[in-house]
Amino acid sequence: MDLHPVRLTPGADLRRALEALATASGADAAFVVAGIGSLVNARLRYAGEPAETDLAGPLEILSLSGSLSASGAHLHVSVSDASGRVLGGHLGHGSIVRTTAEILLAPLPGWSLAREPDPATGFMELVVRRKI
Structure with a gap:
C-alpha cells in the first residue's frame, strides 16, 4: 500500500484541505x-444531531480518520x-489548523467510493466499488 504523509500549515481549513488533496490527486478513493x-x-456534528457545534480553541487533535471521495x-x-x-x-468545514496537522493518507487505486442514499438508514452511506 502506498501511503502519503501530509502536513497542513497554520490557517488551513482541515476538511477543505483534505478534500482538495483528494481531488488534486485524482483518486476516487482514499x-x-x-x-x-x-x-x-x-x-x-455530534451523533444524531442535525447541526454542527462550534468549539473555541486552542484544541489538540487527538485522532482523525475517515474516507475521502469525489462525492465528499x-x-x-x-x-x-x-x-x-x-x-x-x-469534522465540519471551518475547523482551522493552528500550528500543524500531520496526516497519513491511504489512496486506494482501483477502487471508487461514493455516498448514496441507503433506505435502511435514511442517510447517504458509503458505497464501495472496484474499478474495472
Missing part, C-alpha cells in the same frame, strides 16, 4: 488513516481543550 495536530477552533468526505475527529476535556464527532 482513507485518512491517522491525524494529529492542533486547531484554532473546530466545527463538529466523511471524517471523524476527537479534540481536547486546554483543560483536557475531550469531544469528538463529524
